[in-house]
Structures are given as structure tokens and as C-alpha cells.
Amino acid sequence: MVAIAHRLFQEPHKLFSLGTFADALGAAKSTVSEDIAALRQVCERLQLGRVETLAGAAGGVRYTPLCTATQMRELAEDLAARLRDPARILPGGFLYTTDLLSLPTLVGRLGAAFATFFADRRPDVVLSMEVKGIPLALMTARAFNVPLVTIRRGGRVTEGPSVTVNYVSGSSRTVQSMTLPLRAVPPGARALFIDDFLRGGGTARGVYDLMRECQAEVVGVGVLIEAAQPREKLVDGYVSVLVFEGVDEREGTVRIKPSRWTLGHTAEAVGR
Amino acid sequence: MVAIAHRLFQEPHKLFSLGTFADALGAAKSTVSEDIAALRQVCERLQLGRVETLAGAAGGVRYTPLCTATQMRELAEDLAARLRDPARILPGGFLYTTDLLSLPTLVGRLGAAFATFFADRRPDVVLSMEVKGIPLALMTARAFNVPLVTIRRGGRVTEGPSVTVNYVSGSSRTVQSMTLPLRAVPPGARALFIDDFLRGGGTARGVYDLMRECQAEVVGVGVLIEAAQPREKLVDGYVSVLVFEGVDEREGTVRIKPSRWTLGHTAEAVGR
Numbered sequence: 001m002v003a004i005a006h007r008l009f010q011e012p013h014k015l016f017s018l019g020t021f022a023d024a025l026g027a028a029k030s031t032v033s034e035d036i037a038a039l040r041q042v043c044e045r046l047q048l049g050r051v052e053t054l055a056g057a058a059g060g061v062r063y064t065p066l067c068t069a070t071q072m073r074e075l076a077e078d079l080a081a082r083l084r085d086p087a088r089i090l091p092g093g094f095l096y097t098t099d100l101l102s103l104p105t106l107v108g109r110l111g112a113a114f115a116t117f118f119a120d121r122r123p124d125v126v127l128s129m130e131v132k133g134i135p136l137a138l139m140t141a142r143a144f145n146v147p148l149v150t151i152r153r154g155g156r157v158t159e160g161p162s163v164t165v166n167y168v169s170g171s172s173r174t175v176q177s178m179t180l181p182l183r184a185v186p187p188g189a190r191a192l193f194i195d196d197f198l199r200g201g202g203t204a205r206g207v208y209d210l211m212r213e214c215q216a217e218v219v220g221v222g223v224l225i226e227a228a229q230p231r232e233k234l235v236d237g238y239v240s241v242l243v244f245e246g247v248d249e250r251e252g253t254v255r256i257k258p259s260r261w262t263l264g265h266t267a268e269a270v271g272r
Numbered sequence: 273m274v275a276i277a278h279r280l281f282q283e284p285h286k287l288f289s290l291g292t293f294a295d296a297l298g299a300a301k302s303t304v305s306e307d308i309a310a311l312r313q314v315c316e317r318l319q320l321g322r323v324e325t326l327a328g329a330a331g332g333v334r335y336t337p338l339c340t341a342t343q344m345r346e347l348a349e350d351l352a353a354r355l356r357d358p359a360r361i362l363p364g365g366f367l368y369t370t371d372l373l374s375l376p377t378l379v380g381r382l383g384a385a386f387a388t389f390f391a392d393r394r395p396d397v398v399l400s401m402e403v404k405g406i407p408l409a410l411m412t413a414r415a416f417n418v419p420l421v422t423i424r425r426g427g428r429v430t431e432g433p434s435v436t437v438n439y440v441s442g443s444s445r446t447v448q449s450m451t452l453p454l455r456a457v458p459p460g461a462r463a464l465f466i467d468d469f470l471r472g473g474g475t476a477r478g479v480y481d482l483m484r485e486c487q488a489e490v491v492g493v494g495v496l497i498e499a500a501q502p503r504e505k506l507v508d509g510y511v512s513v514l515v516f517e518g519v520d521e522r523e524g525t526v527r528i529k530p531s532r533w534t535l536g537h538t539a540e541a542v543g544r
Contacts, residue, residue: 010377046275096431104411
């Protein structure tokens, strides 16, 4: 059972046939089947995620990391508390978040949180924008068992034919460009965009344009932190973990709080 | 036992006290202890990695993902075979590798491979150079349960005081710069640098310089692919997974093979 759990936990969302385990372990399919049933119960009882069995020729078993509502709220509250540290205030009212975005365990949990938010969207790829959002997007891609695709700023890509769109940064009002190798996203793909920060939504808007050029579809936008201002964003239907209301540089206070999705979260209610 | 395995597998290299599991599961410490012993045996027998128990007040149990020599060789051979696809040849004799570096499962396995290579180095941080090497470095950091630190090209960092060094790209002979927020790497830290490609070793050389400025130590350099040419590198003691000998653009052939570390690998012999 541990061997099966190891495979399932290491490769989330991948569908394994019972035969895979029977062969690898030299066990009867019926034994494997019993082990999986027991594993499903344990995961359910201890809230470790979901073990699903699919019947039929194309069937098998797969594991999906899931956050419960409680885990989600605790994760957001813990993160908000850490981000309130005045030492994080950077000149210009920015917040130092890079260290947290680089802790593998923490981004692993956040990846599971995004996988829970977007469980019903069945993305084929997870998109990230270089540089800071990459770890978060990779762990989300891992939870969905789909490739990560990293969009590059500017047109500096030396990876064959590429597609570039311009976008207006919602906060600075400057025109910038983002580029993707043409072969990175196949036509018809369902793309989930994950980023560390959303202020005006200009970058996310650009991602929609970029996906249209690739004949792909954006099925969701998830960000770790959204800025409370401006209230009007260039995209809607996104999901955030935290809401950043600003800093007081003189008093050394950081105003940041869990988002409504992490507080009253249900998988069904997300982004609707 | 599954609950314990889940925690250990999800957070590799983290030391858990037996009390943690006893409390979380409402079980006696003796039961937890028996489960861990059984888990250790299963992981050993099925080569799923190492479960270690440390005695004493600061003791506990931790899981380390490890590649066996066979798994390492198969991983390198599989990867080399995929990279020999002529469709990967880019103008200028480069190779398209971005898609493989973005597959969570594959980079997860490579992270475990690097964790095996450098098992005795006990890094405090894993360093990566933006952009392509980030997923590989993150999964290595995950295997060691240490933070990832991403070095930025150029001086575009807006994350507080930073340290910048210049380096000469070993292949193009141009002077470039790399930057790190000063707070990212504490003095005395043991840093493992993981990157996707090493040609002349100029970037790795720069990382040594950067760590000296941070009063930190480079305890290892691991790359996915090293170029066979130039033979003389600016650093030594690095470890690679694959050796790239070049492409024939007219014939459409890619010459790439597993490195000696993946073929005759023993954890003790690496990088000495």
C-alpha cells in the first residue's frame, strides 16, 4: 500500500492502471484493488487529498492533492501574518515576497490550493510569467500533472518561431511585450494562468491575448496576492489567496488579509 | 502508516519528531515507531528513497528521495533519447529543451537525482539562474527541504539592497552581470548551484564570485546538460546528467549522451 501511495503522491493527477501496480509489485490485481480502496479511505479520513478510481478499459486510479476549507484558511492566514513583518516593506510601497515564493514546501501547499480552486477546469497547461511566479506555477502544474509553460517578458526568446503580444501594464501604463515559443501551447489547449501578483490585471489581459493568438483558451487565472487598488481590474473571474491593501512606510505597517476565496471557499463557488 | 508516508513524502528531508505523528494521529508513540520501521523497510526494498530515524532529543524521522544507480541511468538514457529528436534543433546549433524542463514529474525525478549526487553536501540553499533552470532548481531544493534562491541577470532587481557581480560568458566572451538581493543568502550559507546548461562555465564562475561577496560557500554545481566543447571549463568539480556533443543541422542529428556520473554513479564518487 505504501508503494502505491508513493507513486500516487509523487505523480499527482496521473492515471495509473491497476496493472501497473500489479506488475511492479508482483501482486494480484485484486490485492492492489483492496489496497487502493483502503488508501482512499485513509486519504479521505485524514484529509490528505482525493484518491479516485475510474472504471473501464481506460480506467485506473489517480490521486489529487486537495485543500480542505480549513487548510486553505490556515494557509492564507499564516501567509498574511508572515507578510505583515515590517522588514518586508520595500521603497515605493512594495513588499518583499521572493523568499516565501521560494520555499518548496510552502509553494507546494499553494499549488495544492490552486489545484483545489480550479479542480473542475481540467487545464492542459499551466502558464507562468517569468520570474517570480514560476515556482508557484510549477507546483500548480505538478498538482495537475500538466506541463508548465513560461511566458517571457520582451522578445528575447531564442527558441524557434514565437508569438509576441503587447500589453499595457495596468499600474505603470507602459506598453510592454510578452513572448512564447509557438510550439509551447498547442491549439485548443486549456490554459490556467498562475502568477504571484495582480495589480491592474494588464499582464493577465495580455495572457488572454497571447492565448487567442495560440488558439488556446484561458480557463482560469489564479494569483497569490491581488492589490485592493485599483478596484477595477482589466480581467474578471480571477482567484486570489491574499488581498494587499498597502503599506504605511512611516508607521511600518503592512495591510494584507486572506481573500474571500480562502475564507468562504467552496470548489464549486470559485470564479463564478 | 499511509498518513506518515504522506507527510514524509510531501516534505522531503524535513525532520519530524515522533510526537508530531502521535499527536496528529492520536496514536501511541510506540505504534508510530513501529509504523516508521515498517515504512523504512518498504522504502528500502522497493527503492523509493531513504527513511532515516535519528535518536535523541533533537531526533525524529525524515525521508530523502534517492535515485538508485539503475534509476539514474534509465533517467539519463530516456532523456538523451528524447533530446535526439531532430525537431529539437534550433538555428545556431542550439537544442530546444524548454518543454522537458517544464514537465513537473520529470524535473521532480531530476531533483531527486541531484539530491542523490549531492547527498553529502548538506546545502542550506539551492541557487538557480533565471529563467530556464528554475524548475530544476526548485525540485532540487524541494528534495533537500531548503529555500530556492534565484539569481537575476542584469541589475533589474527591485527587492531592496542587492549585490551584483560581473562575469564573462564562457562561450560568447561578453561581459554580463548577475544580481541577488542581499538578504537572500545569509553569510556562512552552503549553496548548491543548479542550472540547465553549462558550456564554458562562465556563469558558474560568476556564481562563485557572487557567493564570495555574500560570504557564502558554493558546495556543489549540478547541471542538466554540459557541452562537450570547450573541454576546458572555468569551473571544475561540477556534475552533469547529459553531455551534448553538438548537432548536424544538415543531417538532422543530435549528439547527446548520458554523463559518466549517471553511468557509473555512486553517491560517494561524485564531484571528487
